[in-house]
Amino acid sequence: MRLLYFAWVKEKTGIAAEDVDVPGDVATVAELMAWLKMRGPEFENAFDRAEVIRAAIDHAHARHDAKIGGAREIAFFPPVTGG
Amino acid sequence: MIKVQHEDFDIGAEIAALKADRTDIGSIVSFTGTVRDAADTITEMTLEHYPGMTETELERIEKEAHTRWPLQASLIVHRTGTLKPGDNIVLVVTASEHRDAAFDAARFLMDYLKTSAPFWKRETGPQGSKWVEAKASDEAARTRWSPRKDAAE
Numbered sequence: 001m002r003l004l005y006f007a008w009v010k011e012k013t014g015i016a017a018e019d020v021d022v023p024g025d026v027a028t029v030a031e032l033m034a035w036l037k038m039r040g041p042e043f044e045n046a047f048d049r050a051e052v053i054r055a056a057i058d059h060a061h062a063r064h065d066a067k068i069g070g071a072r073e074i075a076f077f078p079p080v081t082g083g
Numbered sequence: 084m085i086k087v088q089h090e091d092f093d094i095g096a097e098i099a100a101l102k103a104d105r106t107d108i109g110s111i112v113s114f115t116g117t118v119r120d121a122a123d124t125i126t127e128m129t130l131e132h133y134p135g136m137t138e139t140e141l142e143r144i145e146k147e148a149h150t151r152w153p154l155q156a157s158l159i160v161h162r163t164g165t166l167k168p169g170d171n172i173v174l175v176v177t178a179s180e181h182r183d184a185a186f187d188a189a190r191f192l193m194d195y196l197k198t199s200a201p202f203w204k205r206e207t208g209p210q211g212s213k214w215v216e217a218k219a220s221d222e223a224a225r226t227r228w229s230p231r232k233d234a235a236e
Binding site for chain 2: 004006007008056059060061075077078079080081082083
């Protein structure tokens with residue numbers, strides 16, 4: 001699964017994109033964030049305030065309770081500030 | 084039409100292109116967002132975005148506007164990369180037979196763009212640089228437009 005990070009989430013994780021093998025029992029966006037937090041201090045810091053982080057599954061906004069099964073690309077980012 | 088680009092845009096030229104060879108349009112509304120430095124605290128602003136999703140999201144928002152109002156044409160241009168105070172950031176143009184649809188759709192497009200298009204602003208000034216935080220007022224502005232009953236959120 002391809003994971004992408006943007007803005008301060010990217011700065012905190014220290015990477016923009018990676019391919020990861022997500023364990024089969026990680027079923028939702030929230031569970032994926034909880035799993036990512038355990039991957040080291042950078043990720044723990046990046047996902048410390050997981051409730052404010054937004055996610056997108058295959059280019060579509062996704063809630064934290066959204067299922068991630070079958071997703072090719074999941075992105076994590078702060079609330080958007082364009083316009 | 085959607086354009087995501089670093090280059091500046093020419094509002095007059097964009098409107099001229101939108102109405103070229105058309106005589107059915109009666110109203111054209113445009114909104115331009117620019118880099119604001121009201122208190123001399125910003126020397127530059129950098130816009131990061133999510134290539135791929137940005138275009139998908141802008142097209143979705145534009146399509147939604149066309150389902151809600153009888154628009155004859157529309158355009159969203161959003162710049163990315165590093166900009167200076169006073170620079171253009173975003174352009175929304177809507178065209179319709181009568182003004183109400185164009186006015187309302189332009190506001191709708193901006194309200195939705197602000198809260199769902201994947202752009203992030205980083206401001207740099209004498210004190211360093213920081214990510215711009217999302218404003219609750221932008222989220223409130225979006226809620227003025229009730230979701231359509233058949234809309235997938």
